[in-house]
Each structure stands twice: as structure tokens, then as C-alpha cells.
Amino acid sequence: MSAVPIEDDGPREDGHGLRVMTSRRVAIILFNLGGPDKQDAVRPFLFNLFNDKAIIGVPQPFRYFIAQLISRRREKLAKANYALMGGGSPILTETRKQAEALETEMAKRVSNVTFRCFIAMRYWKPFIVEAAEAAIDWHATDAILLPLYPQFSTTTTASALEAWTSICDLPVSTICCYPAGQKLAQSHADAILNAWREGGSPERPRVLFSAHGLPQSIVDRGDPYQWQVEQSVAAVRKLLPAEWDTRICYQSRVGPMKWLAPSTEHEIKVAAKNKAGVIVAPIAFVSEHVETLVELDIEYRALAKRLQLPFYLRAQTPSAAPRFIDALADLTERALSAPGKLQSESGGRLCPAAFGLCAQGSGT
Numbered sequence: 544m545s546a547v548p549i550e551d552d553g554p555r556e557d558g559h560g561l562r563v564m565t566s567r568r569v570a571i572i573l574f575n576l577g578g579p580d581k582q583d584a585v586r587p588f589l590f591n592l593f594n595d596k597a598i599i600g601v602p603q604p605f606r607y608f609i610a611q612l613i614s615r616r617r618e619k620l621a622k623a624n625y626a627l628m629g630g631g632s633p634i635l636t637e638t639r640k641q642a643e644a645l646e647t648e649m650a651k652r653v654s655n656v657t658f659r660c661f662i663a664m665r666y667w668k669p670f671i672v673e674a675a676e677a678a679i680d681w682h683a684t685d686a687i688l689l690p691l692y693p694q695f696s697t698t699t700t701a702s703a704l705e706a707w708t709s710i711c712d713l714p715v716s717t718i719c720c721y722p723a724g725q726k727l728a729q730s731h732a733d734a735i736l737n738a739w740r741e742g743g744s745p746e747r748p749r750v751l752f753s754a755h756g757l758p759q760s761i762v763d764r765g766d767p768y769q770w771q772v773e774q775s776v777a778a779v780r781k782l783l784p785a786e787w788d789t790r791i792c793y794q795s796r797v798g799p800m801k802w803l804a805p806s807t808e809h810e811i812k813v814a815a816k817n818k819a820g821v822i823v824a825p826i827a828f829v830s831e832h833v834e835t836l837v838e839l840d841i842e843y844r845a846l847a848k849r850l851q852l853p854f855y856l857r858a859q860t861p862s863a864a865p866r867f868i869d870a871l872a873d874l875t876e877r878a879l880s881a882p883g884k885l886q887s888e889s890g891g892r893l894c895p896a897a898f899g900l901c902a903q904g905s906g907t
């Protein structure tokens with residue numbers, strides 16, 4: 544898919560022999576996972592997820608059949624979970640709020656460029672191809688690829704960026720990761736402190752930083768997600784009272800394989816043994832969806848109640864909080880002034896770009 548120039552786009556004579564540049568139109572492509580919008584969408588959404596080679600690394604046609612099998616098996620449980628949220632995922636509504644807020648912020652910050660956010664979901668509508676088509680139809684001059692995954696993983700960021708580069712050749716600037724940014728950390732700390740205050744400021748809470756899990760085999764292959772989660776937690780910890788106990792744990796395991804440990808469920812059981820109340824902080828999600836609203840708010844809350852934890856509080860995800868939108872705008876602004884470069888905020892250590900996982904995203 545190629546950029547089609549606007550009829551009168553590009554440098555042109557102004558009648559006095561001077562060259563006039565038409566304005567830059569930057570498409571900000573916001574990547575996320577996507578979620579089923581209705582019950583009938585649950586199975587095809589799950590199929591798309593498990594048919595991604597970044598999730599199940601076996602060749603076709605085997606992956607196709609495995610994806611059919613798993614999505615059929617998981618459908619009933621997943622449908623029941625989405626039913627608890629009114630039938631579908633709120634992830635698109637949440638992402639739209641972020642897109643709107645980021646567009647407004649960028650218009651305030653930069654006056655000689657026109658910005659438009661396009662939502663590009665990996666496994667459900669609006670798909671990445673739809674975002675690419677919409678950006679081309681809007682006559683974007685170039686694009687900033689901004690994954691709504693602060694921590695880079697081959698299963699999320701790389702998968703989305705590869706899907707984009709295989710269909711669209713707009714000049715791009717890519718933001719590959721931003722796990723330890725100060726404003727992102729501050730938005731998490733704000734949410735944790737809010738949850739704590741709203742819970743009556745109980746003494747010595749234990750903060751469980753709960754990240755979406757990943758199969759251990761994927762981490763062993765060099766996926767940087769786990770250490771980037773650790774970087775995020777380190778940045779947030781600095782903003783919390785020093786005497787608070789904090790732990791990292793992993794939720795949302797799927798299937799029988801070994802996943803990152805300890806699990807969030809395990810840490811809730813440990814907290815019960817230690818008679819510690821917890822604040823659960825989703826550290827790898829930037830919006831509300833099934834993994835927060837059902838898994839954390841219903842399933843783990845019920846477990847905590849059964850185990851008689853002194854308290855169970857849950858910090859909200861950054862969603863469209865001004866500090867988080869500010870963080871996204873900073874990243875966008877930096878990418879704007881370095882077209883074609885891969886932007887990374889991974890703290891200097893082993894950027895994914897260094898081992899080529901998302902280098903294709905650098906474009907021009």
C-alpha cells in the first residue's frame with residue numbers, strides 16, 4: 544500500500560518563482576491488541592490471536608489447525624468473561640479516548656504539522672490494514688508508529704510492527720518501547736496512590752505489580768519483555784513510599800506451558816499467608832479490558848476475599864490520564880524530529896532494535 548500524493552501536494556511555485564512547501568500531515572498509528580466487540584466476535588478474535596506466528600511459532604498449515612482447535616476450546620470461557628463486561632471488550636473505546644486526547648495535545652504543541660491518530664488493532668477491528676488505508680486516504684505525508692505497549696515483546700510490538708511494514712510503505716518513525724519513562728511511571732504511581740487513598744490509606748500495603756505473562760520459552764529466546772517490565776517497576780517504585788513492599792507477578796496464563804513466574808494468583812496466596820493487604824497495579828496495560836476488569840477486579844478480588852486478605856485494592860490503568868497522554872506526546876514529538884529513526888527508551892540496555900526484532904519498523 545503506497546502513499547498517493549494529494550493533487551496539489553509537494554513543493555510548488557508560488558507565482559513569484561519561490562518554492563512553497565505544502566504542510567506535513569502526520570498519521571500517528573496507535574497499535575494495540577484489539578478485543579471482540581460482541582459475543583460472536585470472540586471466536587474469530589481468538590483464532591486471529593493464535594494464528595499469529597509471534598504467538599504460536601509453528602509453520603502453516605499446522606498453526607491454522609492449532610488456532611482453530613484452541614479458539615474453539617477457549618470460546619466458552621472467553622465468552623463468559625466478555626459477557627461480564629456487557630458482551631465485548633472496552634479496549635477500542637479506551638483507545639479512542641487516548642487517540643482523541645493525543646491529537647488534542649499534539650495540536651497544542653506543534654502548529655505547523657497536522658496530526659491524526661489512527662487505531663491499528665492486531666487481532667480485531669479496526670485492523671492494521673484498515674488504519675493503513677485510512678492514513679493513506681487522509682493523504683498522510685508520513686507516520687509515527689506508536690505501540691500502546693510500553694514494554695517491547697515479540698508477541699505484541701514486533702508482531703504489530705511487522706504486520707504494518709508488510710502492507711504499508713509510508714515513511715515512518717517508530718517508537719519501539721518506553722518502559723521506564725518518567726511520566727509513564729508517574730501516571731502509574733498516581734493511580735496506585737489514588738487506589739490507596741480511596742481504600743482508606745491502610746498501613747503498609749503490599750503493591751503487586753501484575754503484568755500480562757509470557758511463555759518462559761519466548762523469554763528464553765531473547766524476548767526483552769520481562770526485563771522491560773522490571774524497568775517499569777523500578778521506575779514506579781522510586782515514586783512510592785520507600786517502606787512499601789513491592790512484588791512483580793504475572794497474570795493471564797493460557798495453556799499448559801511454563802509461563803513467567805510467580806503468578807499473580809500465587810502472590811495473592813503469599814500475601815494471605817503474610818496477612819498483608821495488597822494494591823494490584825497492572826503495569827503492562829495502558830487501558831482497561833478483560834484482563835483488568837474481569838481477571839483482576841472479579842476473579843482475583845474473589846480469591847483475596849476467600850483468603851481473607853486485610854484488603855484488596857486495584858490501581859487503574861493510565862487510560863487517558865493527562866500524565867500518560869503527556870508521555871505519549873513527548874514520544875511523538877521526539878519521533879517527529881527524527882524521521883526514519885527508531886525511538887527507544889529502554890534505558891540504554893539491550894534495545895530490541897539492537898538485535899533486529901523491530902528494526903524493519905524504522906522505515907525510510
Ligand SMILES: C=CC1=C(C)c2cc3[nH]c(cc4nc(cc5[nH]c(cc1n2)c(C)c5CCC(=O)O)C(CCC(=O)O)=C4C)c(C)c3C=C
Pocket residue numbers: 576577578579589592597598617621632633634692696698699755756757758768797827828832833834
Ligand atoms: C502486555 C501485553 C500483552 C502480552 C505480552 C500478551 C501476550 C499474550 N497473550 C496471549 C493470549 C491472550 N491474550 C488475551 C487478551 C489480551 N492480551 C493483552 C495483552 C498482551 N498479551 C490484552 C490487552 C488483552 C485484552 C484484549 C481485550 O479483550 O480487550 C486473550 C483473550 C482473553 C482470554 O481469552 O483470556 C488471550 C487468549 C498469549 C498466548 C500471549 C503470549 C504468547
Ligand SMILES: [Fe+2]
Pocket residue numbers: 755795
Ligand atoms: Fe494477551
Ligand SMILES: [Fe+2]
Pocket residue numbers: 695719720886887888889894895896
Ligand atoms: Fe527500544
